[in-house]
Amino acid sequence: MTLETGRKELRLYVIGFALAATLTAVPFAVVASGTVPRDVSGWVIALCALLQAMVHFRYFLHIDFSRQKREDLQLVLFSVLLLAIMAGGTIWVLANLSARMMP
């Protein structure tokens, strides 16, 4: 029983590692090739980063939607919400200001 569980957990780490490695390799390959237009590569980088962060949380940090872990999930989600407001707001306001000050 214990051995079985251990093997299952090991498999989850291997799956997480394989997913994370793929999601790292794709944006690096896109940038290294240099043939992809800049706005497309930007979206690929952002999407892969978001997915990879979710893979890390799921497989390495073991945050998921199971019942026992609700408080911690809420803590993470609330922190991310605060961060999105503060960081997103900063970038928005300053990018707007920068565009208006361009000669």
Add this chain to the structure above:
Amino acid sequence: MTQDAPRHPGLNLGRHHPEAHAENEKLMFGFWVFLMSDLILFGIVFATYASLTNPMGQAGGPTPRDVFSLTSAAMQTAILLLSSFTFGLASLALKYRQPSLRAWLAVTLLLGLAFLGLELRDLVQMVADGAVPQRSGWLSAFWVLVPLHGLHVAAGCLWLAVMLVQVTLFGLTTQVSTRLARLSLFWHFLDVVWIGVFSVVYLGGLA
């Protein structure tokens, strides 16, 4: 109620550590609160960096293309990701009290030091090229963001070294086990922050 029921996120220590398993719930939640405050800190520095990554912020000085190397960034990324995986193996060895624990911790420590070595080499090269913090707003933000992550990794390496000594001296006592469980959260968290660093700073700068 079985002793294996998960009580908190992160790898639960489970039935091989009954006392530590029970004690870990509060400790892990508290550590998550710290990690999330750290995430806010990193996020704000990221926002500063993003706001200064434009021609005005670069003030006619060096641009990402002048100072970054995609190869070096890819090597650092691969090393850090691999170290996250080897720490996962260490966590499993801890959970099932296997003797391989110290070996995986040592491998993780070596990978962490290799990462720091590469990053330090890049930073020294940047100083040699005149890409110092006072050159432009963009470089100031870079020198806050990337070394801040590096300092975290350095702290993680120190913590790893201390835990290697503690595991050797005290064995897997309740305190040692719960400390290792928190260190694993810290280490995996730093790898998540690195996703942001390589995506925003290196890939974003070189795309």
